[in-house]
Amino acid sequence: MGRTSGERALWVTGGGSGMGRAVALAAAGAGWRVVVSGRRRDAVEQSAALVRERGGAALAVPVDVRDGADVRAAHARIVEQWGAVHDVVLSAGLNTPDRSWADQDVDELAAIVDTNLTGVARVVDAVLPGMREHGGGRVVVVSSLAAWRFSPGSGVAYMASKTAVGALCASLNDQEGAHGITACHLCPGDVDTDFLELRPEVPDADRRAGMLAPADVGRAVRFVLESPPRVRIDELVITPVGPR
């Protein structure tokens, strides 16, 4: 393992773009070797290359968090290469432009819940035994402001899935704290990423200029990751300045 041996292994889902990529870059060479996962192989390989350019160690491991076998196989590959994962950041997410009861499709609702909630649970389930063996680890779930307060514009399925993931984080803190494991329910407001393309009305450049940058969230996640082991950050809300 050479120079990486003192570094913690961080697994980032949704790491091929947006906030996930920003997290990978914020952690790169700062105490973490980073596993980048997402469905698009080219995107995760690009993120891994950017991490290496910054002097960090990276593994690109494509995965679909909606596929349990795929998650288990990806986890096995990581463990084989780098040993048990120390920390995870769950940034993979899905939404749809059809956001109201009047126009949503229940199959699409299920896909959103499967990605935003069950997908998080699949990855956490895979890494927990290794974290317990390490005597601790951090789980950071990139949730949403829509989980922190009622945000009808974000959609029925999205709000439901992100709110539920907050409960998942609380249950981890309750049940796994004794093993030194902490979960942070991270709730960003608007962030200028590709995710905005999924809105019914895609924001223009002027509106995007008033949003958070992915790096702002990368910095916040790094703050959570590098907090002393005695510190648990249950929830973190991060929003752009100004009226909204």
Ligand SMILES: NC(=O)c1ccc[n+]([C@@H]2O[C@H](COP(=O)([O-])OP(=O)(O)OC[C@H]3O[C@@H](n4cnc5c(N)ncnc54)[C@H](OP(=O)(O)O)[C@@H]3O)[C@@H](O)[C@H]2O)c1
């Ligand atoms: N942008 C915002 O304003 C905002 C605000 C609050 C919260 N969020 C949340 O932030 C998280 C990151 O989103 P982002 O804004 O950074 O947008 P993004 O760049 O579109 O990131 C979403 C990532 O999720 C991955 N993904 C989607 N489905 C997946 C699956 N089934 N398996 C594995 N990976 C999957 C995508 O990669 P592939 O397509 O390659 O799989 C993509 O890299 C999401 O959970 C989103 O809900 C976004």
